Amino acid sequence: xxxxxxxxxxxxxxxxxxxxxxxxxxxxxxxxxxxxxxxxxxxxxxxxxxxxxxxxxxxxxxxxxxxxxxxxxxxxxxxxxxxxxxxxxxxxxxxxxxxxxxxxxxxxxxxxxxxxxxxxxxxxxxxxxxxxxxxxxxxxxxxxxxxxxxxxxxxxxxxxxxxxxxxxxxxxxxxxxxxxxxxxxxxxxxxxxxxxxxxxxxxxxxxxxxxxxxxxxxxxxxxxxxxxxxxxxxxxxxxxxxxxxxxxxxxxxxxxxxxxxxxxxxxxxxxxxxxxxxxxxxxxxxxxxxxxxxxxxxxxxxxxx
Amino acid sequence: xxxxxxxxxxxxxxxxxxxxxxxxxxxxxxxxxxxxxxxxxxxxxxxxxxxxxxxxxxxxxxxxxxxxxxxxxxxxxxxxxxxxxxxxxxxxxxxxxxxxxxxxxxxxxxxxxxxxxxxxxxxxxxxxxxxxxxxxxxxxxxxxxxxxxxxxxxxxxxxxxxxxxxxxxxxxxxxxxxxxxxxxxxxxxxxxxxxxxxxxxxxxxxxxxxxxxx
Numbered sequence: 001x002x003x004x005x006x007x008x009x010x011x012x013x014x015x016x017x018x019x020x021x022x023x024x025x026x027x028x029x030x031x032x033x034x035x036x037x038x039x040x041x042x043x044x045x046x047x048x049x050x051x052x053x054x055x056x057x058x059x060x061x062x063x064x065x066x067x068x069x070x071x072x073x074x075x076x077x078x079x080x081x082x083x084x085x086x087x088x089x090x091x092x093x094x095x096x097x098x099x100x101x102x103x104x105x106x107x108x109x110x111x112x113x114x115x116x117x118x119x120x121x122x123x124x125x126x127x128x129x130x131x132x133x134x135x136x137x138x139x140x141x142x143x144x145x146x147x148x149x150x151x152x153x154x155x156x157x158x159x160x161x162x163x164x165x166x167x168x169x170x171x172x173x174x175x176x177x178x179x180x181x182x183x184x185x186x187x188x189x190x191x192x193x194x195x196x197x198x199x200x201x202x203x204x205x206x207x208x209x210x211x212x213x214x215x216x217x218x219x220x221x222x223x224x225x226x227x228x229x230x231x232x233x234x235x236x237x238x239x240x241x242x243x244x245x246x247x248x249x250x251x252x253x254x255x256x257x258x259x260x261x262x263x264x265x266x267x268x269x270x271x272x273x274x275x276x277x278x279x280x281x282x283x284x285x286x287x288x289x290x291x292x293x294x295x296x297x298x299x300x301x302x303x304x305x
Numbered sequence: 306x307x308x309x310x311x312x313x314x315x316x317x318x319x320x321x322x323x324x325x326x327x328x329x330x331x332x333x334x335x336x337x338x339x340x341x342x343x344x345x346x347x348x349x350x351x352x353x354x355x356x357x358x359x360x361x362x363x364x365x366x367x368x369x370x371x372x373x374x375x376x377x378x379x380x381x382x383x384x385x386x387x388x389x390x391x392x393x394x395x396x397x398x399x400x401x402x403x404x405x406x407x408x409x410x411x412x413x414x415x416x417x418x419x420x421x422x423x424x425x426x427x428x429x430x431x432x433x434x435x436x437x438x439x440x441x442x443x444x445x446x447x448x449x450x451x452x453x454x455x456x457x458x459x460x461x462x463x464x465x466x467x468x469x470x471x472x473x474x475x476x477x478x479x480x481x482x483x484x485x486x487x488x489x490x491x492x493x494x495x496x497x498x499x500x501x502x503x504x505x506x507x508x509x510x511x512x513x514x515x516x517x518x519x
Contacts, residue, residue, distance in 0.1 A: 121448070159446065159453075160458070166358065167499060
């Protein structure tokens with residue numbers, strides 16, 4: 001008996017639904033005829049508002065053994081300044097490698113950006129050295145990493161959840177259990193304090209070179225004297241700089257910046273004694289658009305840390 | 306495959322749970338010193354507070370114990386369990402320098418549990434008490450599918466303390482129930498290199514016990 005009752009309810013409900021549906025269709029058709037233009041207008045608005053997401057693909061091309069400057073497309077440095085107790089200091093920091101390739105493939109609705117990065121999971125970077133020519137101090141290039149350290153052969157840093165989120169001395173040092181000397185792997189624990197900066201001298205001049213074990217060398221020089229003279233702690237503005245993500249667009253984080261005129265940063269020609277991967281600049285000042293090749297951007301950003 | 310196995314065990318435990326009351330004849334409460342063995346199975350949940358360390362914070366766990374019962378009164382007794390409890394794995398997926406990181410943590414612990422047990426009816430009982438646990442935590446980290454670390458992390462706590470509540474049905478030699486434990490000392494500890502995490506384990510174990518000589 002309960003089953004029969006349920007069945008009757010079901011039939012009644014279906015009949016009611018069909019009636020409601022047919023009535024709705026009738027009203028809709030009538031409305032559509034009357035307000036055809038209005039409907040067309042709203043449908044166009046909705047179509048225009050439809051969002052299409054771009055996709056970002058990052059691929060890593062692993063390098064092996066000892067990395068030489070000739071293997072790379074370029075090194076990225078950015079400007080960095082700090083003001084502590086009224087004392088201003090400016091310098092450059094190394095923040096990665098120019099990607100191996102960057103492609104954009106677009107349809108009318110969305111774009112796919114594919115970036116191929118150099119990977120060092122099976123390689124050692126320890127033989128890439130940076131010499132501050134003002135102080136003649138020589139350090140591994142890894143010492144100047146500012147963000148995530150490139151994961152490389154011999155690294156004992158484990159990017160576990162706890163290391164990424166709960167570590168007290170975040171990213172201050174990286175330990176490698178060896179490095180390549182030519183094709184030979186040398187087992188030698190090496191700890192490098194990172195987040196160093198190559199500071200300008202009192203006159204605002206920076207000179208440094210990057211070299212490898214084969215004698216390849218790239219020299220770079222710049223003058224930040226005008227920046228040091230013209231800007232102070234009260235001139236800082238909030239700007240946004242990129243941070244890494246493997247499956248999306250580069251997200252941004254707020255930082256304090258000086259926005260300076262490009263003429264206030266003087267870049268002297270660099271010296272290269274080797275052939276490199278065909279890019280415009282072996283040393284790329286990322287985040288400092290004021291020194292682009294055609295000087296078309298009137299201002300540049302100097303990040304304060 | 307693993308899910309099928311989990312389902313099969315759940316069906317067996319549920320069947321036992323339904324079947325045992327059907328043969329109810331004896332009074333459940335312990336009348337003499339008794340010994341038994343326990344097998345348990347169920348989920349564990351990591352309660353992270355406001356710091357989510359593991360994105361997949363639920364894992365299937367198991368329990369295995371040798372049990373002793375010391376009668377106190379006609380309906381109450383003191384239970385002492387010595388055994389092991391573990392979880393197959395909590396997982397976190399993240400990225401590091403454009404690489405995919407999978408961090409998984411499995412736990413196992415040697416347990417000593419002491420509970421006060423009271424029969425509320427002839428066969429249904431409730432137990433409460435502390436559980437002292439000596440954990441071993443194993444962590445595995447994969448970078449782009451390649452294992453770069455496996456071992457016991459320095460932030461693993463040396464001692465866990467659970468508050469345990471048990472509810473169940475006992476008839477003669479057979480007992481089936483649900484045990485809920487909340488660990489409040491923390492899965493991890495603060496060290497020189499790591500901050501406090503406030504991760505605690507909330508575990509649910511459906512269990513079956515066979516008592517000898519009932």
